[in-house]
Amino acid sequence: MKPSKVASRLESILDGINVTFQAIANIHTGRCFGCEVLLRGHEALGYPTVADMFDFCHTVGALAEVEVAVLGKAVNKLARLEWNAELRLFVPLDSRLLPEARAFQKAIRQEIGDHYTRLVMEVDGGTVVDVTSEWVKALKKHGALIAADRFGSGKFSQQLLHEVDPDFVKLSPFFVTDIDSDRRKRVALSQMVATAHTLGMQVIATGVQTERENLALRELGCDMVQGVFVQKPVNDPLALEATYAHLAAIGGEYRRRRTDQEWIAEQLDGIAPVLITESMSQVFERLANEPGRTLIPVVDKQGQPLGVVVERKLKNFAYSVFGKDLIANKGIGRTLQNFLSHCPIAEISSSLQQILASFSTAESADGVIITENGHYLGFLSAPSIIRAIHERTLSRARDENPLTKLPGNDLIAGFVTECFSSGQATVLAYIDFDNFKPFNDTYGFRQGDRAILLFADLMRRETINRDWFIGHIGGDDFFIGMRGGDQWSAMEAIGKLVEDFSSDAESFYDQAARENRCISAKDRDGTIKCFPLLSASAVLVGIPAGSTDRTVDEVSALIAAKKKDSKTSPNKMVFAVLEE
Template sequence: MSLSLLTPLGHSNVAELIARRTLTAVFQPIVNFDGGTILGYEGLIRGPAGSALEAPGALFAQAAREGLSVALEHAAARTCVAAFASLGCEGKLFLNFSAEALVALGETRDRTVAWLNEHGLGVDRVVLELTEQCQIADVARFVTAVGALRESGIQFALDDYGTANASMNLWVRLQPDVVKIDRFFIDDIANDPLKFEAVRAMQHFAGASGARLVAEGIENAADLIVVRDMGIALGQGFFIGRPDARASREFAQGAREALDAGHIAVFPGATRTPVAASPSGGMAAAKMIVAAPAVPKSATNNDVLELFNRLPNLHAVAVVEHERPLALINRRSFMDRYALPYHRELFGKRPCMLFANASPVIIEKSMTVEQMAKLLASDDQRYLADGFVITDEERYVGLGTGESLVRAVTEVRIEAARYANPLTFLPGNIPISSHIARLVEHRAEFYACYVDLNHFKPFNDRYGYWQGDEVLKFAAAVLADVCDPTRDFLGHVGGDDFLVLFQSDDWLERAMRALRAVDTGALRFYADEDRAAGGIHGEDRRGNPAFFSFVTMAIGCVRVSPDTRGGLPYGSEEIASVAALAKHRAKQEASGFFVIDLDEGAAQLHLHEAPGAAMPQRASALS
């Protein structure tokens, strides 16, 4: 930007590139999902084509070696601004800067603003991105410089949030207008419930701070649709548009089609196991850290004894070297040994590693309950008595106890039972209702299919609940197999009742495939003599002897459209009740299948619920 900001040029490669103006700019679009318009472009720099310094990583690494990092950043910004202005682009221009380079800009603000105006680029169209290499040496000076630039009308963005130095601390200090979520959290977010929850947490803070979020690194349609449906307004990535010297006015057709997709994303975690789907199944290890001093490898047993005597509640002590944990000394076993005759005299001055467990259980503080629960099933149960070491990127931060681990896993599993069926691990009533509400809110067209197993109770009575559970798991697996995990939501209401919320265009073929698979596959759960007889003998609901044919599937479907009831939305309970009515009708059909429009089904329900009317045999789907 301001020429006065350049470091004096020498005869190095980067200095010559700057002097000869052989740097080139490319621009990657940043799209506003609401309306599918291009908000602006991120300006990126490239070295001479075909040279060793063409790639930005190599270029900036060489500049760092030559002490020209700030000079290169400013030269790159000037190149991007000049190219952007010459192309006549509309929208905002995002430019990358380190903290040091931003300070230099702020201290020459008036010249920088004047230079921008000379190129016909108003300050209101410039967004300065603070990159992840943003260690701030002088915070006060940095804040002053940012304040000066912000007074001129320039906006700020925090780049690559969630990695390196881009932390919440910096978010609070900078109070950015825009926060760009690092590509690590966006890549495969459609299939990763932890990334999804991390981004949702960023959304909450963005809402409180007033910042707009940009999802970086969008590489496929599934991730784009999830990000769109989460309510993140802006996105960037190769799937949307690659960096281009011409600053394309249109973004990729595939991204346009994904943004226009009528279906609503099934959020990741909706069909995971209870721990993963639980709202508190996040970073559990960090919550159970016990702040505890550590001893160096050079410490003696007397040093450990003094520490235990001084801190009577300390259950163990870690042995560390260069901040890395090496071993763990359990208080009880250590004190029991010291109580033996002459042990203090013999071993007091010996190295503490003598009585240490040199292979303790070590976990990262970012571990989830789901990951930590695997310890409970492991053969090594020493952590229950010794506790375990908690690290942050392999550096010692504290200890954890076996008791706290068991308590955390138990609490999460109890809570998760409200959200997932413990037999099939499919979403239960709360997430089913939540997803129906999301579909209705977004005015999506979908088919709510209530699934029930015919003759399941007689089978369960004859073969026992253990074999009955196997049939239920088989039915759940069949339904999961016919669902598109990005479009269709599968939930387990309870017992032999399931609910599928289809958005797939070929939903009917999928439903028919499930019917055929269960009707034929259920036969393998019967004994040979029962298969030969065509069914089993048992008792009906009144206790009378009866003969029952094989377990089959019944599916009652309700078409839910934005045009139903004059455009007024139905609630989750109404939709579920109509689906239950459709299921009742399906059980009476020879095909095991019945479909009805929501308006028609709701009218039938209201008719039967009128005073004096006979109620159909149905159950509330989400009771």
């Protein structure tokens, strides 16, 4: 191809290619952490795929030039967004640029200046590792971060963690799709997440399409999510949202994690971190001025934790006559990066169980770095983790039902009181079993416990897509609170719950009982009678908006008055409004 034609085609690529953005958000808070740069418009330029376009650029020796220009376009386009300085820019990198890594990163820095430290270079899981590790060192030297992309799908994925030491792990969409229903994928992904956290890396789930996938990923400990469920790729950066409220609002059952946050916050040590650019002399001075300090967290300019510098690993230099001077000598080239140690990282929204798992699987870890929306928040030492778990265990023993582990009477009363204080319209449901005593007498208390646990599990399942508070009053009595609920949607949901319980509970009976639809047992007077199979009935109490002067006792009295009516009702439910 003639040079003039090559130049013309390259010019058309640089003019015609369009830069779009797909949000990457915190899975717990919905806060937008960054966005991935995606390219569109290649078809109009005559290239079926982006890969085909880059193949041409590589063939004519212009791959680096085009990649740098694309980054410049992305940064300039994002400048329209007022809060863009907070965003990390995730950029897929072509592995063919590896041989010219140093020149490439220099060209990027010349093109985008200080924005270079916001970049997260995505290294594909299929990239040859022994070459990549040298390339990564060149990129990291000037502040860029690294993400292992499509992790789990490339043949070098596991090796990439060891050789490249990425800051982020982006899970392959293969493992994310149907993660809510595919048990084999859940097992594999849980191991990947645990490994990444142990090595101090944050995990991003890509290709998230549904709410149920998002919930499963939260449960497995992922830190961030990317996919159409968060937001489709956008051409206009103003369409990006600082916070994706639907992520933060998902899953009433996860409200219990807030309790873990309180225990964590109480034990958290807000050690001021040092910047990775600070000198070792400043680090020595800091340790000398804080005698009890054994480590200092290290962050980059954006507050992203990179690891810790540990005092005991500096002793050979600290107590040597010339040790500190040697480190301070810039000619020798020993920087804070050389003394950085791995440390597990967890979001403040993580459960204590997940934090403990990350800590326990990390070799020689002194604790866990805690982040908020991906930024450094504080440090949780090993003794602090133990104290937090111990205090939470004691609290739960007091506040939760020992069988179902659901909130008990004190927490239920607190929820109702909080509803009154907020003045928000709420529906409360009291549910108890029908014919439980004869069932328990006939089949034994173990089978009775299984029936109670079944109902508790069904309640938990129903909370997945709803902002429900669920509790266990005791025995076969349960409670559900529905903030903002209305009569008809509440009755529909509770009706389904009762119906599912009646159907599933049949499995606890023997064949004869299932065929006869009843069992013979003694009533409270000792008379043998035929009792129907297990079911449940419910009293639903509607609390109108603005009912701020009512009490828990009034709710209890109304439920007691309507309980008998619910058991004789055709649909096993009664709805009553707490009138003025």
